[in-house]
Amino acid sequence: MKLGYKFKLPTLLGLGLMILGLSCDDDPADDVALPETSHRVVMTSEMDFDNKVNLNEDITFGDVSTGVENRTWTFPEGVVDIAGSDNDATSSEATVRAYFKKIGDHEVKLQQTFQSDAYVGTTKMGKELDTTFIVRVLGAVKVSISANIVNSDGTLGDALTIGDNAKNEVMAGSTVRYTVATEGEPENYIWTVNGGDPESSEVFENELDVKYKKLGSYDFSFAANRERPEGGTEVTYKNLITIIPSTEPVTLDAVNEKDGNIALNFSREMEESTLNPEDFSVSVVNGGADVPVTIESVTVDPDEGNLVIIKLAGNQIYNDDTVTVSYTAGSMATTDAYPAESFTDQQVVFKGENIFEGSAFDYSFENYTAANWPYQWWGAPYDGYTFEISTAQTYDGAKSAYVEMQPNGGMIIANVDSDNAAIPFSFETGQWYEIGIWVYVESVNPPDTGDMFNADVRFFWFPDVDWGVGPNPDLTAIPAGEWVYSSQLVQFSSEAPQTFSIRGYNASNTTATRFYMDNISISKASLRP
Structure with a gap:
């Protein structure tokens, strides 16, 4: 049986007017009490700063939860002054401003009752919820x-x-x-x-x-x-x-380049009148060839009396030179008349402006933990190592990095920030840079297996990596038990930000290699014309 319906036009028009009228003036929803979703949302004015506050200063506590039927804030007795209230122990207000009068860690508790099971995040947790805030009140520094x-x-x-x-x-x-x-x-x-x-x-x-x-x-x-x-x-x-004045021997603490000259850094001030150029000798080698040099003068630095400056006649030293200086004991003495001892073939270290200084890169291993130098997932053998921040041996400051590369092992690490992102740097294309590092070798042996490569450390940068960079340093060639500076000269093919990884190699050795690293540097270099 087929059913049919007929509508007259006035009926449809009337229905439309009725709907329109309801939507404008008489929405039934206005008279219907819909259930409110209960959701706990509580906060403090210092929640992003671990709820720390100075003594006698305030924190505001806020409850912007939905569906709350009642609440009670409870404060530790004798600790706070609640603004605008004679009751300093409890409050039922949604917002409470409290001044803390005692140093220490204090619990502030919030008890809430909701009209229905309340969400905490995306999970329902019940009608009655308790929240505890720990407030740390600090005294003056x-x-x-x-x-x-x-x-x-x-x-x-x-x-x-x-x-x-x-x-x-x-x-x-x-x-x-x-x-x-x-x-x-x-x-x-x-x-x-x-x-x-x-x-x-x-x-x-x-x-x-x-x-x-x-x-x-x-x-x-x-x-x-x-x-x-x-x-x-x-x-x-x-x-x-x-x-x-001292009765202790004077020591030579460092030999550096300064303004193209050689700077001998002694443990105390030197008397300029005792300096004789004939007591010194300097060797300069560039690209395997000797560079003839003559000492023009030996003087005390006018600003730092413990620096003895050796100036070469008509010449200066460059980063790609290998420069050594020797002294045969003569008249040189300190201002308190203590004679300097002889030294032989002390290598000059170039100390330019380190681009890492003032950056987030922990070049001196003083500021981060070992967790900020994680493994970079190259696979074997580069997962065969241990790394820690140590105070046992330091070139400078209080800490250094200690590495043990396992037998037939290696290492690959990078310095990362709190988000586990490698810390980037930018460089100038066409500019030469010197990558330097101080290393203290505790134990290393010549290779005795595999491809017979020496144990070494190499610096790689990404994404414009140069896989041809050499050892820096060759650990097998470094004398054990002393801090030694190692460096290499490089250019970067892009001005785009780069990140650094440090690779250690011990795969050709059936014994462990142990060493310390300190004071990584990258500075602009000047090459001999």
Whole structure:
């Protein structure tokens, strides 16, 4: 049976007018109470900063949850002042501003009852929910300083008197260890050590070793601060140290290039009148060929009295030169009349402006943990190693990297940030750069298996990698038990940002290779014309 319906036009028109009227004035939804979704959303004004606050400052607690029937904030007794309330223990307000009056970690609790099971994220957790916030209240940043002479065997010697015009007498060439104790959880340190080496540092360690080489009286200052919650302090001591003549031997601490000349860095100031050019000899080799040189003068640097400058006649030294200098004991002596000892074939190290300084790249291994130097997944043999940040041997600062490459193993690592992204750098095309590193070899043997390649370290950059770069250094060729500088000259084919990986090789060796790395540098290089 077939059914049919007939509609008259007025009926359809009337229905339309009725719908229109409802939509404009009489929406039934206006009179229907729809259930509200319960969802817990709570926050604090300092939640992005671990809920840290200065003493007597405030944090605002907020409950913007939906479907809340009642709530109770509970604060620890005698700890807070709740703004606008006589009750400093509890509150039912959605927003509570509380001032914290006691240093320490304090629990703030929120108890909520919802009209239905409440979502926490995307999961329903029930009608009654409890939330606890830990608030850390910090006092003012405070510091106290102590200092000791460091004995020649590395042990701590006499304590210094800390105060203005203390003028602690310290022999030239001595090392002083400054130790700081802090309150208020500072996050940054700035050391300023007039007359010392180093003269300044931002190393975030509670100890700093400073070597004094120049006679005179010197100030000391130390600043500590934190960014959030903001706070900081600084202490300064005038004429804390007075450096006096020493009875200890003078040592040659470094040999560097300076303004195209050779700079001998001694442990204390040298007397210019005792310098005789005939007591020195310099060898310069470039591309395997000897470069004839003559010493024009030997002088004391006018700004740093512990530097002896050797200037070559009508010539300068370049990064692609191999330069060595020797001294036969003669008249050279310190300003306190201590004679300098002979030395032979000390290699000149070029120290340009390191592009890593001031960057996030942890070139000195002082700021990150081993987790920031992860394995780069090259597969065997480059997964055969252990890596750690160590304090056992350092060229500079308080830390270095310690590597053990396993028998027939190797290493591939990169410095990454907190997001596990390799830290990039940009370079100029056509410009020569020197990649340098200080290495201390603990143990290594000649290759005894496989392809018979020496154990070495190589630096690769990505994405414009040059697979032809050589060892830097050849670990097998380095004498064990001393810090040695190694470098290589490179050019980059692109100005696009590059990242660095450090590859270690020990696959031809059935014994482990162990070594330390410190102070990686990349600086612009000048080549002999």
